[in-house]
Amino acid sequence: MDGSTIKIHQLKNHSTLAEFILLGFSDVPNLQVFLFGMFLIIYLIIVMSNSLIIIITRTDLSLHTPMYFFLGNFSFLEICYVSVTLPRLLTNLYTQDNSISFMACAIQMYFFLVLGVTECFILTVMAYDRYVAICNPLLYPIIMNNSICILLAAGCWISGVPVHIGFTYWIFSLPFCGSNELNHFFCDIPPVVALACGDTFKIEILIYVIALLVVTIPFMLILGSYVKIISTILKLPSATGRAKSFSTCSSHLIVVALFFGSGIITYLRPKSSHSARTDKFLSLFYTVVTPMFNPMIYCLRNKDVMIALKRFLLRHNVL
Template sequence: MIKDNHTALSDFILLGYSEFPVLQVLLFVVFLFIYVGIILGNGLTIYVTLTDAALDSPMYFFLRNLSFLEICYTSVTLPKMLVNFLAENKTISFTGCAVQMYFLFVLASTECFLLAAMAYDRYVAICHPLRYKLIMSRELSLRLVTGSLTVNMPVHVVQVYLLFTLPFCGSHEINHFFCDLSPLLELACAEIFVNEVYLFAATTVILILPFFLIVASYVKIISAILKMPSAEGRKKVFATCSSHLIMVSLFYGSATIVYLSPRSKETMDINKLLSLFYTILIPMFNPIVYSLRNREVKVCLKKLFDRKV
């Protein structure tokens, strides 16, 4: 049906920063370096948490899945971006654009719920330490991860369907690095009220709800930390949560501005930059933040490198 409704429009053009042709090779090198760093860093996190028995806990099970998600997440957009930096033809097919957007939305939304699951894990570990193993069983951890993915899939089928059944009868140049919702809505030449209502409802459920669950978990965690008699104990407990708080702040801060701020021509370029932040830079920071700020991971990495040496 989507294909039949758009026989006149076979592809889109991803503009990116094509207005600066002298920067294309430099951008290719920088983004290639970032992509390799994302794969190596998150791949190493997955390997260490899988092979070291000391990291066999729900906390590292969630971290392993987050790292795998980051690799998939960036692989949806970055390879095509790298090709476009060097190619004169910066087109993406109509179907390819729809598929790219769908998987981008599903994986980004899954990360929202996965971050909420990690916050709940920290809440149980700090506020109910004696019941931690009983509550955070392997079965519950697996259900939280699979549920984070499956709950988003039908939501974004509707989202993408509503968007790509709109007529795009004007320009087909997308002012972005990849297929995203806001720049595509700007190209539609039909009423987009239904799309905006659905976007608001989906954003509320997928972005705001997990955020409030995270906030509620950390309100309980901070309350428990403040009741601890030992300053050293408070510092140690807070250190276990700081990495997660950093990632939540970076991810939610940039994504909220992009998807909840009013659309205008002035904000399009800002949102284009911010979208790079939460789709590319945060996956690169993930292994750095969790590894360099986590004593157990650093010990396991040191043992791994010692064995290799």
């Protein structure tokens, strides 16, 4: 069989591929009901807790500052981000039908990537906000005015849209001429590319380049901001001032470490070290575990949010 015949055969198989099978957690059949209940509870916790943060940052006048404006954006993003993967996982666990159409898989990957980039950028902007507030407090109201905050938030939301249209199209234009079983619980990049036949070197290089641009560079900017922030905090004469400054920054640092840590390990480690089990565990960490803990981290470690939350609950006779 010559090269042209092989290529035609691959394209024919690609054109007839109508769906993928998300293996998910099918290797533990006895835990399907338990996993469905657990992920349903987690999803409800994420939606309700982040919705509560959005409500209090919008309704409590004491939280009408740039810091909490971005926190409200971040909470809304977390709801969108987790809604790309968890409802499909819950449906698969409930119906025991793990199929996903070719187009639905592409759409899921696209929104997952766009929202993931948005999260990287919003976390970076939140670090910049803390940098200006602590290192340039006199200029803070001028630099972080309402117009700038809205522009920064809008930039975070739309910056990944055009890039990932082309990127997702390229991935799903690859020939898929073998198995259609994705050993994952959603359409992530590594398991989809692993099913492609032929040379995937160029797409793998592009994955590394995009990961460097949207994950590593924002992470380095955040680290640079916090080097300056910590240096400034340590110079404050008041112990109370140092404690308050550290308190407002520590929540963000914990969230950054959880999200970027798992993301960098997933997309920037060598291909030879990839395994389906490890990839699924890491994906669970940044798609499910981190969004669940983020509201708790921000609320429990932030006195202003806790006070606003108590006011909100008292106002609605919950306490």
